[in-house]
Amino acid sequence: MSFWEFANPKKFMDWTTPVVPWMAGLSAVFLAVGLIWGFFFTPDDFRQGSTVKIIYLHVPAAFIAINAWIMMLVASLIWLVRRHHVSALAAKAAAPVGVTMTVIGLATGAIWGQPMWGTYWAWDPRLTSFLILFLFYLGYMALWAAIEDPDTAADLTSVLCIVGSVFALLSRYAVLFWNQGLHQGASLSLDAEENISDVFWQPLVISMAGFVLLFIALVLLGTRTEIRLRRAKALSARAARA
């Protein structure tokens, strides 16, 4: 049995049925542990005070916002190359989650920025890049919504996703060129000498895991809904011709 059989719509429905509640439940547990630990059982930062605690929402949301787009890119490529319907529908289902995470990232960033930088919004490269990412999500979802035929929509949005990825990357570098910013460096990275200290780090990783599980659960749920919609359409088309 090939790996791709999991992408058959019927098989996909079968194996995701038990998986979705597990993902949702696990994500709830991780989020609860991560956020409660982060909010109530970590010390205040010596410079930033308690405002630092918004990091437990801000960083995971931003992480998902970017990786949702990368997941959509991979799914689009799979659709274009192997024509697996589930792949295209998963990309479609990921977009609303991605855009929500982008908005959460931007909003928590603004709330954090006010006490730290004295302004809700600055045309800082990271903030600007996220704003541009938000526009890309909007365009992508608008194109899905505008096209009636599902396969045509899948093809065109996939092409847009690929071209958009290239231009999003270009925009990232263009924005860096355009303005050096206020934003601190990456909060988490594997190769950096100095990460944020362990007391903040542990709940943050748990919270990130919670967000990743939440993303997976939401995308699976969204994909299942899209598959059901397609099935309903296919059935009514068949009934209309019978």
Next chain:
Amino acid sequence: MIALLRRDLTLAVRAGGGFGLGLAFFLIVVILVPFGVGPERELLTQIAPGILWVAALLAALLSLDRIFALDWEDGALALLATSPLPLEGVALIKAVAHWLTTGLPLAFAAPALGFFLNLTPEGYVPLFWSVLIGTPALSMIGTFGAALTVGLRRGGLLLSLLVLPLYVPTLIFGAEVARRGAEGLAYSTPLILLAGITAGSLALLPIASAAALRVNLR
């Protein structure tokens, strides 16, 4: 391919349409800006390069939905798709025709309108070069957007939504050339990056545009 370019240019000249309209729109936007921000000469000098670039970008956006719409409606696009011409070539030629009728005139109009915005004397030459080199990318990206939305009845607004985020890098580097030039700074780095975006767009986006056209013609 030359035949297609000649035909599109003939059509653009005979039908009027986008040709003069884009320029007129550019003129009006630039004239409206001082009414919005006030007539202080220093302020206008400061924002002139950016305003001229944004206005040029919007003027180029205006005629994008015409790129494929007419050929789509009268069936010429399907006939071109079944002709020996590669669709990639068709997309490239369409972008070139769009540039010749909007981008090229804008490159000459932009310095002329810099006059109204109190552009510094050093700013005219870099402004001209940045618009001249940047607008082909705008036309090519716009052609891609037009190819995506050609089958839609009300594609115009969606086209803007799709294309404007893609315009960001071009706008940043183009306006940066104009700004640095106007302030008397060296501007060769952003100019090279701008040229890079134009070259990359012209090389790769015809392929994506042709793919989108094939899907839409199906």
Next chain:
Amino acid sequence: MTLTVTNLSVARGPVTVLQGLSFSVEPGQALILRGPNGVGKTTLLRTLAGLQPAHGGTMSIPDAAAYASHADGVKSALTVSENLAFWAEVHGTRLSNDVLETFDIADLSERITGTLSAGQKRRVGLARLGVMDAKVLFLDEPTVSLDAFSVKMFATFLRDQHLAKGGIAVIATHIDLGLDAPELDLTPFVAKPGTGDSPDEAFL
């Protein structure tokens, strides 16, 4: 040099419309497609012309093919000869006076196409087929808005200039062109719901 179609199935969007279609057309022969509206004539012709992929089966098109529907891409702002010269150049041929004579538009050649009557415009669109000199023609309702005289003119072109030179034509039409050509009724090939492997089958 024969056009052959074997066990072809074609789909309109997510729905298979025709299946199990096999036929062949010899050089110098035309095939007339018949069937009620919506049976899939246009879909079949577009598939043959390569505008959309076949959903199943094989087809072999022997030579450069040209496709024409009632939307003939004639530009109102160009003159008749400019319109035709463009398509000639695209297909690597030249516009000759013979074609203009054949379709009785020689007198109109310098007129702006937008000033012509609907029937005259359609003749310009059909003259495009003569200009391109393609060996294989896929024609979708080519006679829409033509008067009886023009229909005859077009049929003469097909018989004496296209087919006589060994060309192939597949034509969907409701009227009698007066060609000595076999007819293919598409009704028996209409895909039955549930039996066709429709593009959406994976969801059922």
